[in-house]
Amino acid sequence: MPRHVTHVPLRWADMDAFAHVNNVVYLRYLQEARVDMLFVHAPRHGAEQLAEGVVVARHEVGYRAPLQFRAGAVRVETWVSAIGNASFTLGYEVLDVNGDGERVVYAVASTVLVPYDLEDARPRRVSDEERLVLESFLETDGPLPGRSAA
Amino acid sequence: MPRHVTHVPLRWADMDAFAHVNNVVYLRYLQEARVDMLFVHAPRHGAEQLAEGVVVARHEVGYRAPLQFRAGAVRVETWVSAIGNASFTLGYEVLDVNGDGERVVYAVASTVLVPYDLEDARPRRVSDEERLVLESFLETDGPLPGRSAA
Amino acid sequence: MPRHVTHVPLRWADMDAFAHVNNVVYLRYLQEARVDMLFVHAPRHGAEQLAEGVVVARHEVGYRAPLQFRAGAVRVETWVSAIGNASFTLGYEVLDVNGDGERVVYAVASTVLVPYDLEDARPRRVSDEERLVLESFLETDGPLPGRSAA
Amino acid sequence: MPRHVTHVPLRWADMDAFAHVNNVVYLRYLQEARVDMLFVHAPRHGAEQLAEGVVVARHEVGYRAPLQFRAGAVRVETWVSAIGNASFTLGYEVLDVNGDGERVVYAVASTVLVPYDLEDARPRRVSDEERLVLESFLETDGPLPGRSAA
Structure with missing residues (x-):
């Protein structure tokens, strides 16, 4: 399945005292990519609810370079x-x-998202319509952020 | 062992459109706590090198509330x-x-850090001195960010 | 009249590639001081509306060191x-x-604020009650951000 | 003279609790435009030193909408x-x-910049070469951020 591609412009302010993009900034890049995929592109394909409310339950980021x-x-x-x-x-x-x-891969990451019913203020199930849209992006053997090891 | 405690003041700008602290901001809070522990407190106890260079290899954040x-x-x-x-x-x-x-726990997180030799520009081993300081904060049965599941 | 004093903790991420607090970050420090004065302290002294809505019309920041x-x-x-x-x-x-x-002064700044009626979505006049609170902080001969010169 | 044009992508995290781009974020947009003009485009036209060091002495931002x-x-x-x-x-x-x-104008702003000699760590004069490049962008009757009034 094709991956969704977002080009996220760096900002001068993303740079830390070592002239690198600071590790905390990556979550902003992931947010831009996620918003672009779920809020901008997914609704065009029938999953309007995804744009209405999902909650971030978990992030993992593995820094590579x-x-x-x-x-x-x-x-x-x-x-x-x-x-x-x-x-x-x-x-x-x-x-x-x-x-x-x-x-040249700088980071591999993952985010667990929970669909959320804003009116009832509680988590809800993934709908059939959403599942169809999500399946169009499914890649079960992609790279993982890595081991939690020390 | 006692945990290291840091009080991180919230900033108005940390708030997102839902009046919550946005999920991307938590990495900044963790950074403040980490810098406070490794750069401010650890050197007093003999691990000056920790303050000289560690690289973030991995973050996990589980959001609870x-x-x-x-x-x-x-x-x-x-x-x-x-x-x-x-x-x-x-x-x-x-x-x-x-x-x-x-x-009231908002997030449980973990960070894998790699000691880094800035002169040689490569990872290095944890020294005996550092190990002693790190062991003074060791808690092997603390809470974990959670499963990677979907 | 006494000035309102706020201690704003620096964050590691405030630092730019020159190990200075980057010029763009100062507006965040001013925001913390302003929110602290208007939202936290002013309402205790009778100007609840100031905490409900003011709009920033203008900032000037003169960097000194x-x-x-x-x-x-x-x-x-x-x-x-x-x-x-x-x-x-x-x-x-x-x-x-x-x-x-x-x-040791790093910056002198000023902000023009406009009281705003959130229900009617339009600017409103400064009330007598607000004027009393604001006058308690009045200092008309304080330092200015400086000339607009080139 | 033609103005230099930069398109600065908004980020989800730029939004405040009112779903507006927060006033403190504008300085980041100005920084992107400034870096793009001085560091990316000006050196191509012969003013390499501008890219080596200028210090921000002053910002003014007038918010319009x-x-x-x-x-x-x-x-x-x-x-x-x-x-x-x-x-x-x-x-x-x-x-x-x-x-x-x-x-639709959201803000009018200005920045006073001081050329800086990084080796000698002190301000320096604008060179003839820089003056030529700067004059190619000169517009002395452009809009101003506005009065400092209350």
Whole structure:
């Protein structure tokens, strides 16, 4: 299945004292990619409710290489790695594709999202309509953020 | 072992469109707690190198309850959950302790850190001196961010 | 008249690639000081409406000296520099007071605020009650951000 | 003279509790436009030193209309409003151009910049070469952030 691709422009203020994009900033890049996929693109394909309310239950981010600050955007590829009854999981890679087509991966991440009924203020099940849209992005064998090891 | 306690003041700008502290902001709170523990307190106890260079290899954050914006600080408790040869893992709870002494936990998180030799620009082993300081914060049965499930 | 004093803790992420607090971050420090004065302290003295709605019409910030990153808070002193019929102006100094009592000023700033009626969605006049509270912070001869010169 | 045009993508995290781009975020948009003009485009035209070091001495921002959050970028137009011996001033408008070609201006701003000699750690004069580049963006009758009034 094709991954959803978002180009997230870096901001000067994303840079830390080591001239790298600071580790805390990556969650903002993932948020941009997620909002772009779920709020901008998914509703066009019939899953309006996804845009109305999902709650972040969990993030994992595995850092692979430092992202030196430079002008321009970084590529974020997003897919659906799992679909449960009352939650689903996104996978992401933050990367550059250089001139030779080589992929330089800065981070691999995942987010567990819970559909939420804003009126009743409680979690709800993934609807059949949403499941169809999410399945169109399903990639169950994508990379994982990595072990929790020490 | 006692956990390291940091009170991180909320900022107005931490609040999102739902008047909650946005999920991306938690990594900043963890960063404040981590810097406070490793850079401010650890060197006093003999682990100066920890303050010189550690690289974040991985973050996990499990969100437990929404943190409504309000004036004042939130409590972050930090401990060491594992010590390896070339990395160690911090655990955190972000919480309030209310009037009755009840703990309201907003997030449980962990970070894998890799000691880094800035001169040689490569990872290095945890030194004996550092291990002693880290062991003083060791809590191997603390709460975990949670399952990666969907 | 006494100035309102807020201690705003620096965050690691406030630091830019030169290990200074980046110029864009100062508006966040002013926001913390302003919210502390208007939302936390002013309502106790009878100006509840100030906490309900004011709109920022204008900021000026004059940078005086670089603020090197360090652990701890920076002092923000806030006062009211002018009160009009439908707006009022705050003045601020961002500074440290060092051991000898010497003041090291990093920035002088001002903000024009417009009281706003959220129900009618339009600006409103400063009420008599608000004027009394604002006058208690009035300092008309405080420092100014400086000339607009080139 | 033509203004320099930068399209700055909004980020979800720029939104405040009123679903507007918060006033403190505008300085980040101006920073993106400034870096784009001085660091990316100016060096191509012979003013390499501008990219090496300028210090922000002063910002003024006049807010004209609330910027509701939406996907996509906002337009920032940047010009040079004054050139002195040891400083120069940029003017900016933050705006949308809608379908009819109508300009909806959210903010008018200015920044005084001081060329800085990083080796000697002190301000320096604007060079002839820099003056030529800056003059190519000169617009002395552009809009101003507005009065400092209360």
